[in-house]
Amino acid sequence: MAAYALSPIDLIPDFIPVIGYLDDLLLIPLGLALVVRLTPPEVLESARARAKQAASKPISYTAAAFFVALWLVVAWVAVSWVVSVVRT
Numbered sequence: 001m002a003a004y005a006l007s008p009i010d011l012i013p014d015f016i017p018v019i020g021y022l023d024d025l026l027l028i029p030l031g032l033a034l035v036v037r038l039t040p041p042e043v044l045e046s047a048r049a050r051a052k053q054a055a056s057k058p059i060s061y062t063a064a065a066f067f068v069a070l071w072l073v074v075a076w077v078a079v080s081w082v083v084s085v086v087r088t
Contacts, residue, residue: 011027014020036044 010020010023012020012023014024
């Protein structure tokens with residue numbers, strides 16, 4: 001299902017109004033439901049336990065703020081560069 005969701009090949013092209021997105025809105029949830037249904041219960045329980053364990057790990061707001069600030073600086077530099085190129 002991930003391959004279909006990320007693939008540039010589409011059953012019905014997205015530029016066709018309404019119908020273009022309808023296949024995505026139907027096929028991806030149906031495919032995910034099929035994957036969950038076909039996955040053995042012990043695999044699902046193991047994945048849920050690992051997800052719960054990962055969710056209980058400590059969160060660093062300082063690191064998050066650092067990376068947000070870093071991306072803002074990178075975006076500002078990129079925009080400044082584009083503006084300077086366009087003006088010349």
